[in-house]
Amino acid sequence: MKIAIDISQLVYKGTGVATYTDQLVRNLLKSDTKNEYILFGISLRKFNFFKDYIDQLKASYQNVEGRFFHIPPRIGEFIWNKLHLINIETFIDDIDIFYSSDWIQPPTKAKKITTVHDLLVYKYPDVSHPYIVQVQKRRLELVKKECDMVVADSNSTKRELIDILHFNKDKIEVIYPGISEKFIPEPSDKIQKIRQKYGLYDDYILSVGTIEPRKNLKGIISAFELFLKHSLIASRKNPVELVLVGKFGWGEKWKPRNKIKSLGYVSKDDLPSLYTGASMFLYPSFYEGFGFPVLEAMACGCPVITSNQGSLSEVVADAALIVDPQIIEDISSKMIQLFVDNSLRKEFITKGKENVYRFNWDKTAKSFLNIYKNLYK
Numbered sequence: 001m002k003i004a005i006d007i008s009q010l011v012y013k014g015t016g017v018a019t020y021t022d023q024l025v026r027n028l029l030k031s032d033t034k035n036e037y038i039l040f041g042i043s044l045r046k047f048n049f050f051k052d053y054i055d056q057l058k059a060s061y062q063n064v065e066g067r068f069f070h071i072p073p074r075i076g077e078f079i080w081n082k083l084h085l086i087n088i089e090t091f092i093d094d095i096d097i098f099y100s101s102d103w104i105q106p107p108t109k110a111k112k113i114t115t116v117h118d119l120l121v122y123k124y125p126d127v128s129h130p131y132i133v134q135v136q137k138r139r140l141e142l143v144k145k146e147c148d149m150v151v152a153d154s155n156s157t158k159r160e161l162i163d164i165l166h167f168n169k170d171k172i173e174v175i176y177p178g179i180s181e182k183f184i185p186e187p188s189d190k191i192q193k194i195r196q197k198y199g200l201y202d203d204y205i206l207s208v209g210t211i212e213p214r215k216n217l218k219g220i221i222s223a224f225e226l227f228l229k230h231s232l233i234a235s236r237k238n239p240v241e242l243v244l245v246g247k248f249g250w251g252e253k254w255k256p257r258n259k260i261k262s263l264g265y266v267s268k269d270d271l272p273s274l275y276t277g278a279s280m281f282l283y284p285s286f287y288e289g290f291g292f293p294v295l296e297a298m299a300c301g302c303p304v305i306t307s308n309q310g311s312l313s314e315v316v317a318d319a320a321l322i323v324d325p326q327i328i329e330d331i332s333s334k335m336i337q338l339f340v341d342n343s344l345r346k347e348f349i350t351k352g353k354e355n356v357y358r359f360n361w362d363k364t365a366k367s368f369l370n371i372y373k374n375l376y377k
Helices: 016-031 048-057 072-082 129-148 153-167 188-198 216-227 273-275 292-299 310-316 327-338 341-358 360-377
Strands: 002-006 037-045 064-070 098-101 111-116 151-152 173-174 205-208 241-245 260-264 279-281 306-307 321-323
Touching: 016 037, 016 048, 016 153, 037 048, 037 260, 048 064, 048 292, 064 273, 064 360, 072 111, 072 129, 098 216, 098 360, 111 129, 111 360, 129 306, 151 292, 151 360, 188 273, 205 273, 205 292, 216 241, 216 327, 241 273, 273 292, 279 327, 279 360, 292 306, 292 310, 292 321, 306 310, 306 327, 310 321, 321 327
Parallel strands: 002 037, 002 098, 037 064, 098 111, 111 151, 151 173, 205 241, 205 279, 241 260, 279 306, 306 321
Antiparallel strands: none
């Protein structure tokens, strides 16, 4: 088989979609040496990223090549989603399978597959950028009409595809993503180096995610400020700070505040130590189709507080404290509970590590490969 995969979203480093695409590609190549893989990508300003990426893969795998083009994402979206012109074969020759990205849905003669990560633009359009809402709605109309199979990250997303957009349930398969092997508990010397590198307190609460409205940054900050006022926290000699990791996406920019530190985008190499050293991980998002950071934190032995919205409660199962992201007092009280009760912390650290075993990229890639084979037959 000739399998083409659109990797355009990889240029948005640090996002869940970029992580998903990268890990899927790498694990497919690791699992499958028989079929030919063609990686397709469009970008204008970050075009050189693709060249470096394909060169790195070619050093390890013989069955992969790249087809990359200087096309701005907005132009690609206009041509392939809005006008829906020009078959993808015009750019990459004939193929058997086309795995489309989270952004564009070009016409093709090949069997067509995509992953739908969430239905945020239908459920919570007010916390999405208006342009992204338009793009995703156009894309999902084409997905419903043209894709031979749709992969959903979670059962929650599958239900939403059926209930909201009336997708054919027989054309949806739930395949959980995995988690990178990089995320493991780090030793104390590495944690100390990371504290020194970023100038962190000994006690800090961590939150990781692109800075955008749906991540509930206002709620995180308000809950933390309420947390600091509690007598059990205010009376402590050692200070506690909130550490925010993630680049700015869109929306209102927050102003620096006392005991709140923003690190911006952080290298994946530094994240395991940041997770391991944190007192807890806070992720009360308004909505997620999956939510990689909660699993990354669990894998590093960091107890998690997360939201009851989207697929998050499905992903964490009983291994995290669940909050209503709209209720600041609920978030703050869970933070206090987890911070002062050491036995509870240990319980959720243990449960978190066990929960992570459900998510494995090798298993994910093999499930995808089975879909490709079945469609090809």
